Amino acid sequence: QVQLVESGGGLVQAGGSLRLSCGASGLTFGGYTMAWFRQAPGKEREFVASISWGGSIADYADSVKGRFTISRVNANNTMYLQMDSLKSEDTAVYYCAASPLSLAQAMDRINRYDYWGQGTQVTVSS
Numbered sequence: 001q002v003q004l005v006e007s008g009g010g011l012v013q014a015g016g017s018l019r020l021s022c023g024a025s026g027l028t029f030g031g032y033t034m035a036w037f038r039q040a041p042g043k044e045r046e047f048v049a050s051i052s053w054g055g056s057i058a059d060y061a062d063s064v065k066g067r068f069t070i071s072r073v074n075a076n077n078t079m080y081l082q083m084d085s086l087k088s089e090d091t092a093v094y095y096c097a098a099s100p101l102s103l104a105q106a107m108d109r110i111n112r113y114d115y116w117g118q119g120t121q122v123t124v125s126s
Contacts, residue, residue: 002026009120022096038092047108
């Protein structure tokens with residue numbers, strides 16, 4: 001079956017950096033749009049970033065543009081999220097997700113992503 005496993009979360013001071021990873025198995029990784037979402041306590045899950053099948057196109061939420069970078073290595077079935085200049089409002093559980101749709105079709109729509117990881121906690125202290 002399909003498995004997505006996030007890692008790399010933790011506690012970091014404001015202004016610091018973290019790199020999240022998402023390892024995938026049970027699917028043809030290069031045929032899926034991949035994305036990161038996050039959910040803060042008491043809030044709905046929100047889109048963070050997505051990346052196209054081949055990795056050449058990425059999309060970001062306005063709140064993370066210029067600070068976060070999404071990437072993927074299809075040969076390793078792995079996606080990454082480099083998070084720099086972290087702010088306290090970035091504190092959340094971060095989830096990776098996979099969609100069989102193209103980037104343009106999947107967009108930031110939660111219901112267009114078929115597979116989800118269990119999440120990894122990111123805590124930014126101010």
